Amino acid sequence: MNFKAYPDRDMLMIGLADRIASQLREAIRVDGHATFSVPGGTTPGPIFDTLSAVDLAWDKVAVLLNDERWVDETSLRSNTRLIRERLLTGRAAAATLVPLYADGARPEDKMESLAAGIAPHLPISVLLLGMGNDMHTASLFPGADRLADALSDDAPILLPMRAEAAGEPRITLSARVLRDAMHIHILITGSEKRAAIEAAQSLPETQAPVRAVLKNATVHWAE
Numbered sequence: 001m002n003f004k005a006y007p008d009r010d011m012l013m014i015g016l017a018d019r020i021a022s023q024l025r026e027a028i029r030v031d032g033h034a035t036f037s038v039p040g041g042t043t044p045g046p047i048f049d050t051l052s053a054v055d056l057a058w059d060k061v062a063v064l065l066n067d068e069r070w071v072d073e074t075s076l077r078s079n080t081r082l083i084r085e086r087l088l089t090g091r092a093a094a095a096t097l098v099p100l101y102a103d104g105a106r107p108e109d110k111m112e113s114l115a116a117g118i119a120p121h122l123p124i125s126v127l128l129l130g131m132g133n134d135m136h137t138a139s140l141f142p143g144a145d146r147l148a149d150a151l152s153d154d155a156p157i158l159l160p161m162r163a164e165a166a167g168e169p170r171i172t173l174s175a176r177v178l179r180d181a182m183h184i185h186i187l188i189t190g191s192e193k194r195a196a197i198e199a200a201q202s203l204p205e206t207q208a209p210v211r212a213v214l215k216n217a218t219v220h221w222a223e
Contacts, residue, residue, distance in 0.1 A: 001186075001197075001201070001214045001215065001216075001217050001218070001219055002217070002218040002219065003218075003219045003221065004218060004219065004220050004221070005221050005222065006220065006221070006222040007222070008222055008223070009046075009189055009222045009223075010046075011222065012187075012189070012220055012221070012222040013046040013047050013050065014050065015220075016047055016128075016185060016187065016220050017046075017047045017050035017051050017054075019185070020036070020047070020051065020126055020128065020185065021051060021054045021056060023125065023126045023182075023183045024036060024056060024061060024125065024126055025056050025057075027125035027126065027182065028056070028057050028060050028061070031125075032060065033060045033061070033062070034060060034061050034062070034125040034126065035061070035062045035063075035064060035098075035121040035122065035123070035124045035125045035126075036061055036062070036063050036064070036095075036124075036125065036126050036128075037063075037064045037065070037066055037124045037126070037127045037128065037173070037178075037181065038063060038064070038065060038066065038083060038087065038128050039065070039066050039067075039079075039128060039129055039130040039138070039187075040065065040066075040067070040068070040069075040079025040082055040083070041079075041082075041130055042082075043130055043187060043189065044128060044130065044187055045086050047128070047187070048083070048086040048087035049086060051087060051092060052086070052087055052088070052089045052090040052091065052092040052093075053090050053091060053092075054091065054092070055091060056091075058091055058092050058093070058094040058095045059094040059095070059096075061092075061095040061096070062095065062096045062097075062098050062121040063083065063087065063088065063092075063095045063096065063097050063098065064097075064098040064100070064118060064121060064124070064173075065079050065080065065083065065100045066127075066128075066129060066137075066138040066139075066172065066173055066178070067079070067100070067138040067139035067161075067170055067171060067172035067173065068080060068100040068101050068139075068170065068171050068172075069166075069167070069168045069169075069170055070101065070106070070107045070160075070168055070169040070170065070171060071101075071168055072101065072103065073101075077167075077168070078101070079100075080097070080099070080100065080101055083097070084097070098117055098118055098121055099114065099117060100114060100118075100158075100171055101114075101171070102114060106160070106169070107160035107169055107170070107171045108160050111156075111158055111159075111160060111171070114158055114171070115156060115157040115158045118157055118158065118173075119157060122157070122177065122180070123177075123180045123181060123182060124177070124178075124180070124181035124182065125181070125182050125183065126181070126182070126183045126185070127178060127181035127183065127184045127185065127213075128185050128187060129178070129184070129185065129186045129187070129210075129213065129217075130186070130187055130188070131186055131188050131193060131196065131197060131210050132165075133192055133193060133196055134165060134196075135196050135197070135199070135200045135203070135207070135208035135209060135210050135211075136165070136209055136210065137178075137186070137209060137210040137212075137213065138172045138173055138178060139161045139163075139166060139170035139171070139172035140161070140172060140175060140209035140210075140212070141161065141163035141165050141166055141209065142163075142165075142206065142207055142208070142209060143163055143164065143165075144161050144162065144163035144166070145161065145162045145163065146159050146160060146161050146162075147161070147163075147206060147209065148206070149174075150172065150174045150175055150209075151174075151175045151205050151206070151209065151212055152174075152175075152176070153176060154176070155174035155175060155176045155177075156174060157173065157174060157177055158171055158172065158173060158174065159171070159172055159174055175205075175209070175212035175213065178212070178213050179212060179213050179215075179216070183218075184213055184216055184217040184218065185217065185218050185219075185220060186210070186213070186214075186217050186218070186219045186220065187220050188219065188220070188221050189221065189222055189223070190223065191223065193221070194221055196208075197210065197214075197219055197221075200214065201214060
C-alpha cells in the first residue's frame with residue numbers, strides 16, 4: 001500500500017477531494033463516463049462537501065455506495081440518505097445514484113436485481129473506502145456470516161452480510177469488485193486506525209478484511 005500522511009485533517013480532506021476530482025475527470029476523458037464508489041459515515045463528509053461544488057461533468061458520473069444498511073432512506077442510519085444530503089447536491093446533483101437498497105424484508109430478496117443495476121457501471125473508476133478499528137471495510141466485518149464468500153476470487157458483485165458489529169443486516173460490494181477499482185483510496189484518521197491498518201498488512205483477510213484491498217490502495221491519514 002501507499003501511505004500518505006497529512007499535517008492535519010483539513011489538509012487531508014482538501015487534498016483527497018482534489019485527487020478524486022482529477023481522477024474522475026481523467027476517467028470521463030478516457031472512457032466517456034466514470035463510476036465513483038463511496039462509503040457512508042460522517043468522516044468523508046467534508047470531502048463530499050468539496051466535491052459537490054467541483055466543476056466536472058457530473059452527468060457522466062455514476063455514484064455507488066460501498067455498502068448499505070438494510071433500511072430505507074427515511075432512517076437516519078441510511079447511507080443513501082447521507083450521500084444525497086452531502087454529495088449529491090450542488091453541481092454533483094447531476095450524477096446518477098446507483099441504488100444499493102430496494103424495498104424488501106431481506107437483502108437476499110433483492111440481491112439479483114440490485115447487482116444487475118450495478119454491473120453496467122463496473123469496474124469502479126475511483127473507490128473511496130473507510131475502515132473501522134476492527135479493520136473492516138465496506139461491510140466486510142471480521143466474523144461476518146458471509147465474509148468468506150465475499151473475499152473469494154469468484155465472489156458475486158453483491159452479498160448480504162450479517163455481523164454482530166454491524167447492527168442491521170447489510171448489503172456490500174464484494175472484495176473482488178472493490179479490488180478491481182482503477183483507483184483505491186482509504187480514508188482514516190487518528191492513531192488507533194493508523195495502528196490498525198499497519199497491523200492489517202500482516203494479518204489474514206478473515207481477521208483484517210481491509211487487507212483484501214490494501215495492495216493497490218493509497219491510505220490517506222491525519223491525526
